[in-house]
Amino acid sequence: MGVSDQKEATASKEKPLKHVLLAGIYSQPRSGYELTKWMQVAGQHCWSVEHSSVYPALRELEKDELIKSERLPGTRGPERSIYSITAAGLEKLTAWVANGSPRPAIKDEQLLRVLCFDLLPREVALAQIRSVRADHQAQLEFFLERQSVLTEHQPGPLLVTRRGVLAEQAYIAWCDEVEEMIARRPD
Incomplete structure (x- = not known):
C-alpha cells in the first residue's frame, strides 16, 4: 500500500465534517447556525454540508470532549449554544492538519x-x-x-x-x- 493509499484509508475512517467544524470553532466560538454560514462563505469551493448534519456532529464532538458549549442569549431571539474548542479538540485538529489529505475526488x-x-x-x-x-x-x-x-x-x-x-x-x-x-x- 502506497503513501497516498494509506492517507486515503486513514482519511476515510474519519468523518471530515467533524474536522471542518473543529476548524470553524478554532477560528472563533460559534453557534451551529454560524458554523453553517461560515462554511458557506469560507469554504464554499472546497466543502459543502447540509445544515441538518451540523448539529449531530456537534453533539458527537461535545460527547467526545473535543468542544464545549455555553448557552448565551441570541442576537435576535432565544438562547443559543455557542461552541468553543477544548484542549483535546485543539490537539485532534492539529493532528488532523499535520496528517495531510488524500487527493480530492472531483465530481463536476x-x-x-x-x-x-x-x-x-x-x-x-x-x-x-x-x-x-x-x-x-x-x-x-x-x-x-x-x-x-x-x-x-x-x-x-x-x-x-x-x-x-x-x-x-x-x-x-x-x-x-x-x-x-x-x-x-x-x-
Missing part, C-alpha cells in the same frame, strides 16, 4: 456534459457554456471581494480564498476555450 457534472457536447447543436452548447462561465465569473467576483478584505494576519482564510480565486480563474479560462472551439465547429 459540467465536464461530463462537455464530453458529449457534439450531441448538441452549436448554439445550444454555446449558450450552456456561456451560462456556466457567467456563474463562475460571479463566484470569482465574490472571492475577489472577500480577498480584498483579508490580510496576512488571517493566513488561513486568505489562502483558502486565494485558492478559490485561482480555481475560478482557471474554470473561466477553460470555458473560454470551450466556447472558442464550439464556435469554430461547423453546425
Whole structure:
C-alpha cells in the first residue's frame, strides 16, 4: 500500500465534517447556525454540508470532549449554544492538519456534459457554456471581494480564498476555450 493509499484509508475512517467544524470553532466560538454560514462563505469551493448534519456532529464532538458549549442569549431571539474548542479538540485538529489529505475526488457534472457536447447543436452548447462561465465569473467576483478584505494576519482564510480565486480563474479560462472551439465547429 502506497503513501497516498494509506492517507486515503486513514482519511476515510474519519468523518471530515467533524474536522471542518473543529476548524470553524478554532477560528472563533460559534453557534451551529454560524458554523453553517461560515462554511458557506469560507469554504464554499472546497466543502459543502447540509445544515441538518451540523448539529449531530456537534453533539458527537461535545460527547467526545473535543468542544464545549455555553448557552448565551441570541442576537435576535432565544438562547443559543455557542461552541468553543477544548484542549483535546485543539490537539485532534492539529493532528488532523499535520496528517495531510488524500487527493480530492472531483465530481463536476459540467465536464461530463462537455464530453458529449457534439450531441448538441452549436448554439445550444454555446449558450450552456456561456451560462456556466457567467456563474463562475460571479463566484470569482465574490472571492475577489472577500480577498480584498483579508490580510496576512488571517493566513488561513486568505489562502483558502486565494485558492478559490485561482480555481475560478482557471474554470473561466477553460470555458473560454470551450466556447472558442464550439464556435469554430461547423453546425
